[in-house]
Amino acid sequence: MDRRNFLKLSAGAGALALFQITGVSCAGSGGGLVIQESLPYKADALEPYISEKTIRFHYGKHHAGYVKKLNQMIKGTAYAGLGIEAIVQKTYGSAGETGIFNNAAQVFNHTFYWNSMKPGGGGVPDGVISEKINADFGSYDAFKKDFASAALSQFGSGWAWLVKDGDALKILKTSNADTPIAQGLVPLLTVDVWEHAYYLDYQNRRADYIDAYLEHLVNWAFAETNLVG
Secondary structure (H helix, E strand, O other): HHHHOOOOOOOOEOOOOOOOOOOOOOOOOOOOOOEEEEOOOOOOOOOOOHHHHHHHHHHHHHHHHHHHHHHHOOOOOOOOOHHHHHHHHHHHHOOOHHHHHHHHHHHHHHHHHHHOOOOHHHHOHHHHHHHHHHHOOOHHHHHHHHHHHHHHHHHOOEEEEEEEEOEEEEEEEOOOOOOOOHHHOHHHHEEEEEEHHOOOOOOOOOHHHHHHHHHHEOHHHHHHHHHHO
C-alpha cells in the first residue's frame, strides 16, 4: 500500500464496525467517522521479530482505541468528514484541541508504522532510496547508526522517523503523539518506541527491537514511494 492510499483514512456512512486484525478495515459509514485501516499483512507475519500477540494488543487495542476515542471527540464537529492528515494539521498547536490532535496523530502514526514494515524486509535498500540515503548520510551504515541512535535515545514514549525536509533526508525523533506531518515534513518511514510496541517481545531491550526492525522489517519500497511521491 502506498502513502497516497493509506492516507485515505476518511469518512464513510453508518456505525463503526468491530475492529478486526486481518481481512477488512474497521469500516464506518456516515457521520464522518475515521476508519482504522486494516493491517497490510497477517497478524503473525512479522514473527519472530514482532509476535502475533504484540500485534493483537498493539493494533487491536492501542491503535483501535485511538480511532474509537477520536471518533467520539470529532462527532458533530467541523472535523467530522476530514481525512486524518487534515485533522492532525488543523489541530496542531491548538491548546483547546490537544485531545483531538493526540488521538488523530496517533491514528496517523500507527497506520504509517504498520506500512513501514513488511515480512522479509529490512537490510540495505536499493534503488532511488538507497541513492538518496548514500547522498545525504554518506552510507547506509551511517544512516543505520544515526537512526538507531535516535530511536534508542528518545526518552520515554515516542517515535523515530526518516523524513524528507525539502530536498534533504533527515532523521527525526518525536515525543508521544507528535508527528512530522504537523511540522510540514514528509515522513518516509517510522519505528514506534512506545513500550507497548515491543515490551511483550523484548521487555526493556529497546536496542534489540530497533535492530530487528532495521535488519528484518523495514519496508523500503514504502519509503521509496513516499520519497518520490
